[in-house]
Structures are given as structure tokens and as C-alpha cells.
Amino acid sequence: PERFAIDQEADVGIDADELPGVIVTLAALTRDRDGRQGVLVISAERAVFRAVDHGATDGPRVLIRKGLAAGEHVIVEPDRVKPGARVAALEAPPR
Numbered sequence: 685p686e687r688f689a690i691d692q693e694a695d696v697g698i699d700a701d702e703l704p705g706v707i708v709t710l711a712a713l714t715r716d717r718d719g720r721q722g723v724l725v726i727s728a729e730r731a732v733f734r735a736v737d738h739g740a741t742d743g744p745r746v747l748i749r750k751g752l753a754a755g756e757h758v759i760v761e762p763d764r765v766k767p768g769a770r771v772a773a774l775e776a777p778p779r
Contacts, residue, residue: 705749714762724759
């Protein structure tokens with residue numbers, strides 16, 4: 685406005701598109717021997733490397749745009765597990 689005063693208020697809305705994908709903890713990202721970035725998922729009780737394309741991060745979490753489906757179990761600490769290792773899924777504790 686031409687005459688701006690202290691304590692004026694305005695209602696503002698921000699229209700942000702929703703980005704498709706799955707959000708996982710940033711610590712779940714790892715690299716395979718070829719340097720491809722991905723995550724370890726649990727498939728048939730085994731740790732399996734899955735290459736992914738990731739997007740934005742807010743620090744502790746990252747958006748996985750391609751390569752991971754909602755509901756798949758991801759290994760949160762991949763540095764402690766080798767691909768092919770026998771693993772079992774645990775549910776995350778409530779926040």
C-alpha cells in the first residue's frame with residue numbers, strides 16, 4: 685500500500701505444488717560399489733540395493749522421486765548392513 689503503517693495485517697496464501705515421491709530419512713541414502721546413489725530395501729528378508737533419484741531435503745529427511753514405492757521397508761542405517769544380508773523389518777517407534 686502507499687501508506688504503510690506498523691501493525692498492519694494481511695492474509696497471505698502460498699500455493700505450492702505437491703511433489704510426488706516418498707520421504708525417507710537422509711541417513712538412509714547410500715552408494716553402491718559403482719557409486720550409484722540409492723537405499724537398501726528389504727525384499728524377501730534380504731537387504732537389496734535400490735538406485736533412486738532424490739529431490740529436495742529439509743535436513744533430516746529427503747524426498748525420493750523415483751525408485752522407491754510407498755510402504756517399502758527401507759534400512760535406516762545402511763552402513764551397518766551389506767546388500768544380500770538377511771534382515772527383518774521393524775516398525776518405527778511412534779513420534
